[in-house]
Amino acid sequence: MGxxxxxxxxxxxxxxxxxxxxxxxxxxxxAAKLGxxxxxLNPRLAAAVEKARKASVYKDTIERAIKKGSGQTDExxxxxxxxxxxxxxxxxxxxxxxxxxxxxxxxxxxxxLFTVGSLGQPGCVGFFFNHMGVVEATHTDAxxxxxxxxxxxxxxxxxxxxxxxxxxxxxxxRFITEIKxxxxxxxxxxxxxxxxxxxxxxxxxxxFTEVSDAARKEVTDFLNSLDDHDDVHRVYVALK
Numbered sequence: 001m002g003x004x005x006x007x008x009x010x011x012x013x014x015x016x017x018x019x020x021x022x023x024x025x026x027x028x029x030x031a032a033k034l035g036x037x038x039x040x041l042n043p044r045l046a047a048a049v050e051k052a053r054k055a056s057v058y059k060d061t062i063e064r065a066i067k068k069g070s071g072q073t074d075e076x077x078x079x080x081x082x083x084x085x086x087x088x089x090x091x092x093x094x095x096x097x098x099x100x101x102x103x104x105x106x107x108x109x110x111x112x113l114f115t116v117g118s119l120g121q122p123g124c125v126g127f128f129f130n131h132m133g134v135v136e137a138t139h140t141d142a143x144x145x146x147x148x149x150x151x152x153x154x155x156x157x158x159x160x161x162x163x164x165x166x167x168x169x170x171x172x173x174r175f176i177t178e179i180k181x182x183x184x185x186x187x188x189x190x191x192x193x194x195x196x197x198x199x200x201x202x203x204x205x206x207x208f209t210e211v212s213d214a215a216r217k218e219v220t221d222f223l224n225s226l227d228d229h230d231d232v233h234r235v236y237v238a239l240k
Contacts (some may be wrong), residue, residue, distance in 0.1 A: 019228070019230060020055055021052075021055070021057050021061070022230065023099075023230075023233060024048065024051060024052040024055055024057055025052070025057065025061060025062075025065045026065075026079060026099050026233070027048045027051075027099070027233070028045065028048045028049060028052060028062060028065040028066060028069060029065045029066075029068055029069030029077055029079065030069060030077070030079055030081075030099060031044040031045040031047075031048045031069065032045055032065070032066045032067075032068075032069030032070040033069040033070065033071070033077050035183075036070060037066050037067070037069075037070035037072065043135075043182075043183060043186030043187060043190070043196055043199040044183075044186075044199050044200060045066070046196060046199070047196055047197060047198045047199045047200070049062055049066075050196075050197055051197070051198070078101045079099045079100065079101050080099070080100060080101075080103065081097060081098070081099055081233070082097075082098045082100060082103060082106060082107070083095060083096070083097050083098075084096040084098070084110050084111075084114075085123060085124055085125045085126055086114050086123050086125065087123055087125065088218075088219045088222045088223065088237065088239075089215070089218045089219055089222055090209070090211050090215045090218065090219060091209065092209040092211065092219055092237055092238055092239050093125035093128040093129070093205070093209070093237070093238040094125070094223070094226075094235065094236065094237045094238070095125065095126070095129060095203045095235075095236045095237075096110060096226055096232055096234070096235055096236075097232070097233045097234040097235075097236075098110065098229075098231040098232055098233055099231060099233040100231040105231075106231045109229065109231075110226075110229065110231075110232075113225055113226055113229065125238075126203075128205060128206055128207070128238050129203040129204060129205055129206060129236065129238070130203070130204045130206060131179065131201065131202075131203055131204075132156075132176050132177065132178070132179065132201070132202060132203075132204050133176070133177040133178060133179045133180075133181060133182030133185065133199075133200075133201055133202075134174060134175070134176060134177075134182075134198065134199075134200060134201070134202045134204070135155070135174070135175040135177065135182070135185055135186050135189060135196060135198065135199045136161055136165065136172075136173075136174050136175075136196070136197050136198040136199075137161075137172070137173060137175065137189050137190075137194035137195055137196045137197060138161070138165075138166055138167060138170045138171065138172045138173075138194065138195050138197060139170060139171040139172075139173075139193055139194050139195070140169075140170055140193070140195075141170075141171060141193070142169055142170055142171050143171070144171040144193075144194075146158050146160075146171060146173035146175075149173075149188075149189060149192050149194065150173075150175050152188065152192070153175065153184075153185045153188035153189050153192070154177065154181050154184060154185050154188065155175040155176060155177045155181075155185050156176050156177055156178065157175075157176040158173050158174065158175050158176070159173065159174050159176075160172065160173060160174070161173055161174050165197070173194075175189065176204070179201055182199060182200075182201065183199075186199040202234070202236065203236040204236075205236070205237070205238035205239075206238075207238065208238050208239060208240050209238050209239055211239065216239075219237075219239060223235055223237060
């Protein structure tokens with residue numbers, strides 16, 4: 001379903017860990033700013049906090065991010081979301097979401113990543129994707145009927161969650177919904193006993209580009225170069 005591109009099998013190191021913590025902390029601050037400091041009333045914040053915990057982000061770091069984002073400190077949150085569109089090598093459509101506190105810094109740096117060495121190129125590719133709300137959740141009842149819960153919650157579509165995202169002996173599902181219904185669906189699923197592990201807007205590819213194994217490596221290297229940028233928050237690509 002064109003989920004966010006993920007880095008598979010990349011070696012973790014201190015720099016990557018620091019970048020990950022910074023990005024997760026930034027997401028917590030933005031979620032708290034948009035929906036308040038209470039995870040029980042803010043599904044996006046709850047999912048961001050859970051993701052940070054799984055990445056072993058310190059509890060104090062999480063709490064500071066929530067307070068900062070929700071305006072409980074004197075520091076102001078100035079992050080804004082900026083979206084860039086273009087093509088990877090071999091003409092695979094890609095959308096890059098950035099969370100930045102300095103648009104004038106981020107824009108030329110992302111454009112440079114697209115054009116250096118003719119790796120990729122900017123361009124309008126939004127029509128290759130659907131902009132939807134996505135809720136990923138697990139349920140302790142492995143036989144839970146996700147389709148029924150999806151209908152009752154108001155989701156448009158449901159699909160199984162990847163095995164690595166689902167704890168053993170549990171059910172896992174990805175619920176697709178209109179953006180305007182994201183918060184309502186998240187809360188309804190939580191009330192039905194689902195543990196929400198992600199609740200966010202995503203770009204889902206309508207179709208996927210076929211590439212050879214050799215071309216896939218070039219595409220992956222390019223995507224890695226994008227994801228390594230500190231301001232890049234999400235990378236979506238029309239490639240399975």
